[in-house]
Amino acid sequence: MAALDDLRIRLDEIDGQIVRLYEERMKVCEEVGELKVKSWGRVLDRQRERNKLNDVASRVSNDFNRKGIQELYEQLMSMSRKLQYQQMVEAGALGRLPFIGIDSLEKDTARVVYQGVEGAYGQAAMLKFFGEGCNNFHVRTFRDAMEAIEDGAADYAVLPIENSSAGAVTEVYDLLVEFENYIVGETILPVRHTLAGLPGTDLNQIRRVYSKAEALMQTTRFLSDHPDWEQISVVNTAVAAKKILEDKDSTQAAVCSAYAAQVHGLSVLVDEINDDSNNSTRFIVVTNQKVFLKDASKISICFEVPHQSGSLYRLLSHFIYNDLNMSRIESRPVEGKSWEYRFFVDFDGNMGDAAVKNTIRGLREEAINLKILGNY
Amino acid sequence: MAALDDLRIRLDEIDGQIVRLYEERMKVCEEVGELKVKSWGRVLDRQRERNKLNDVASRVSNDFNRKGIQELYEQLMSMSRKLQYQQMVEAGALGRLPFIGIDSLEKDTARVVYQGVEGAYGQAAMLKFFGEGCNNFHVRTFRDAMEAIEDGAADYAVLPIENSSAGAVTEVYDLLVEFENYIVGETILPVRHTLAGLPGTDLNQIRRVYSKAEALMQTTRFLSDHPDWEQISVVNTAVAAKKILEDKDSTQAAVCSAYAAQVHGLSVLVDEINDDSNNSTRFIVVTNQKVFLKDASKISICFEVPHQSGSLYRLLSHFIYNDLNMSRIESRPVEGKSWEYRFFVDFDGNMGDAAVKNTIRGLREEAINLKILGNY
Numbered sequence: 090m091a092a093l094d095d096l097r098i099r100l101d102e103i104d105g106q107i108v109r110l111y112e113e114r115m116k117v118c119e120e121v122g123e124l125k126v127k128s129w130g131r132v133l134d135r136q137r138e139r140n141k142l143n144d145v146a147s148r149v150s151n152d153f154n155r156k157g158i159q160e161l162y163e164q165l166m167s168m169s170r171k172l173q174y175q176q177m178v179e180a181g182a183l184g185r186l187p188f189i190g191i192d193s194l195e196k197d198t199a200r201v202v203y204q205g206v207e208g209a210y211g212q213a214a215m216l217k218f219f220g221e222g223c224n225n226f227h228v229r230t231f232r233d234a235m236e237a238i239e240d241g242a243a244d245y246a247v248l249p250i251e252n253s254s255a256g257a258v259t260e261v262y263d264l265l266v267e268f269e270n271y272i273v274g275e276t277i278l279p280v281r282h283t284l285a286g287l288p289g290t291d292l293n294q295i296r297r298v299y300s301k302a303e304a305l306m307q308t309t310r311f312l313s314d315h316p317d318w319e320q321i322s323v324v325n326t327a328v329a330a331k332k333i334l335e336d337k338d339s340t341q342a343a344v345c346s347a348y349a350a351q352v353h354g355l356s357v358l359v360d361e362i363n364d365d366s367n368n369s370t371r372f373i374v375v376t377n378q379k380v381f382l383k384d385a386s387k388i389s390i391c392f393e394v395p396h397q398s399g400s401l402y403r404l405l406s407h408f409i410y411n412d413l414n415m416s417r418i419e420s421r422p423v424e425g426k427s428w429e430y431r432f433f434v435d436f437d438g439n440m441g442d443a444a445v446k447n448t449i450r451g452l453r454e455e456a457i458n459l460k461i462l463g464n465y
Numbered sequence: 466m467a468a469l470d471d472l473r474i475r476l477d478e479i480d481g482q483i484v485r486l487y488e489e490r491m492k493v494c495e496e497v498g499e500l501k502v503k504s505w506g507r508v509l510d511r512q513r514e515r516n517k518l519n520d521v522a523s524r525v526s527n528d529f530n531r532k533g534i535q536e537l538y539e540q541l542m543s544m545s546r547k548l549q550y551q552q553m554v555e556a557g558a559l560g561r562l563p564f565i566g567i568d569s570l571e572k573d574t575a576r577v578v579y580q581g582v583e584g585a586y587g588q589a590a591m592l593k594f595f596g597e598g599c600n601n602f603h604v605r606t607f608r609d610a611m612e613a614i615e616d617g618a619a620d621y622a623v624l625p626i627e628n629s630s631a632g633a634v635t636e637v638y639d640l641l642v643e644f645e646n647y648i649v650g651e652t653i654l655p656v657r658h659t660l661a662g663l664p665g666t667d668l669n670q671i672r673r674v675y676s677k678a679e680a681l682m683q684t685t686r687f688l689s690d691h692p693d694w695e696q697i698s699v700v701n702t703a704v705a706a707k708k709i710l711e712d713k714d715s716t717q718a719a720v721c722s723a724y725a726a727q728v729h730g731l732s733v734l735v736d737e738i739n740d741d742s743n744n745s746t747r748f749i750v751v752t753n754q755k756v757f758l759k760d761a762s763k764i765s766i767c768f769e770v771p772h773q774s775g776s777l778y779r780l781l782s783h784f785i786y787n788d789l790n791m792s793r794i795e796s797r798p799v800e801g802k803s804w805e806y807r808f809f810v811d812f813d814g815n816m817g818d819a820a821v822k823n824t825i826r827g828l829r830e831e832a833i834n835l836k837i838l839g840n841y
Contacts (some may be wrong), residue, residue: 096496108525111533113479115533117472117476131592132690144480153548156788158487161487168533283742322697401794409782417794420632424630424741428747430793
């Protein structure tokens with residue numbers, strides 16, 4: 090048997106030839122791309138790709154290599170497709186996108202809806218994104234906000250999607266699937282919870298604390314020092330503050346922002362009670378039109394994964410082969426189908442990019458119910 | 466310019482050569498593997514892999530191909546590593562695993578802990594997995610259950626990890642990271658919620674409904690028909706049932722199982738109130754020893770992703786290059802680090818598999834705080 094050094098020299102020789110052939114192959118693919126640009130041909134030819142995979146598999150001598158060469162060719166063909174999409178983009182031959190590119194959002198004239206009541210974090214996020222003087226109103230639930238933009242009662246809705254310590258706001262993810270509304274922006278808001286009550290309330294009097302479920306989770310450490318307090322979930326932290334004011338019952342307190350306490354005439358009994366002092370929440374801006382900002386750099390999509398072995402890894406390979414950076418993956422159960430999941434993926438890119446086209450095209454072939462949630 | 470058919474003939478010729486070189490390359494890698502088996506050498510040589518990537522990148526003529534050839538060689542080298550791990554496994558040269566293989570769990574003599582009180586879904590899951598007569602006790606919180614096995618007060622804990630409609634039980638995911646306990650089994654239990662109250666309670670009397678937060682979420686549709694009912698979260702559905710019995714207040718009701726209602730002397734006021742009639746919950750069985758069943762087929766791991774572009778997709782490529790089927794990905798925020806995530810991945814495999822070894826080795830190089838949660 091040859092010594093290790095000899096084997097490595099042989100590997101280097103083989104690799105020199107593989108690299109040469111790879112370059113030659115990409116050059117031929119580029120020529121194919123030029124023909125396709127001229128003839129408005131389709132980049133993806135599923136049948137030809139399948140034939141190629143079968144052909145290369147038939148030429149090797151064992152199962153390990155059969156699997157390996159097929160994986161290698163899936164990657165190679167994805168690269169060729171990406172190259173050809175790029176050629177088409179450059180030649181302006183890629184056709185219309187389903188989303189309409191816009192230069193900016195008309196923030197000054199927009200009518201905006203948020204969930205909760207005055208003093209809600211959602212209100213603060215809205216003011217941050219649209220400006221202090223924006224035309225706005227509020228509704229009781231996230232669903233109401235989605236319906237308001239679907240109906241056209243509002244142009245934009247501002248909704249929380251993720252908290253830095255509690256994680257995803259799962260209901261909003263589910264609503265993004267249900268409604269034909271699209272994400273056009275996002276803004277991040279620091280979250281600083283306080284315990285607020287009627288002026289003069291003594292901590293020892295308190296028996297019940299009201300807040301939103303997420304806020305109760307974000308203040309677990311503080312609340313676990315008071316195991317005898319009942320924790321009651323309401324739809325919004327500001328609704329909790331309002332309730333304390335209305336009930337005029339000093340055995341009750343709310344977990345809410347200092348701003349919500351002030352708006353509803355409460356005193357801050359304990360300041361900064363979040364477990365994590367760097368807590369913040371990411372809000373999305375949603376509209377009913379299929380538009381995207383031309384300088385958008387982040388895409389959110391969701392898709393269901395078919396119930397068969399290997400399907401998730403095959404789907405994610407499209408991101409990897411197209412070199413697109415996924416910044417977030419979130420999974421949610423698909424309603425009515427036990428143990429099937431819908432994946433929400435955020436990745437860097439713009440609708441106009443060849444790599445994005447290539448990925449979306451590949452996913453659409455293999456995933457179920459692919460939906461582009463927005464580019465922002 | 467050549468016509469499409471001519472270009473395709475050239476591609477086929479090039480591919481014939483690439484396939485031949487691929488087979489030759491794998492054969493040389495196998496010989497390298499044999500040398501490594503004999504000399505107890507390491508499969509992964511990071512420096513050599515880096516040099517190879519730089520070398521192939523330097524031989525191509527443009528940026529697109531530079532990126533492409535590097536991706537191709539990352540996949541090729543991962544294949545070689547997988548082959549060599551396989552050779553080492555076959556030769557018994559891979560060394561000891563940190564987990565000890567066992568033939569079965571000693572269910573008859575085990576002492577088992579579940580969270581909640583009598584009648585909890587966790588009790589039903591425990592009885593399903595360990596048998597009706599098993600030696601058991603219950604604690605108030607998930608954390609208490611984790612501490613009971615850490616202390617040795619119990620051999621196993623049974624904890625809910627995921628519901629088919631509400632999704633992940635995020636607290637249990639976080640506790641798996643915090644404690645040095647390991648998953649050794651799982652069981653799935655159908656969930657059928659009822660509205661239960663004191664015998665003779667009229668629905669119109671009800672003002673407050675108690676349950677676990679997840680169960681309130683799973684019955685949203687029913688509860689939204691009663692918007693005036695206050696929803697109060699307690700730690701467990703059976704605790705809610707117990708409270709209704711103790712308070713003897715017929716303005717209160719619980720969302721719990723029919724079994725919990727019966728155990729605590731309540732009447733079922735409305736049966737089957739879950740939104741999804743096929744609702745079920747997956748429970749995991751956790752122990753304080755680093756063991757795995759020899760016929761285990763599913764592995765759970767978690768890891769943090771470094772804060773740099775492309776790191777998530779690079780990490781997931783290890784699953785793809787090793788052809789391991791991921792059945793689930795869940796992300797949770799990392800405590801104290803805003804917008805950094807810990808990923809929980811379930812995938813098919815056994816600790817002894819070469820592809821698993823190869824994947825874990827690759828992940829350990831690139832991920833932060835990789836932890837194997839169990840093989841079961």
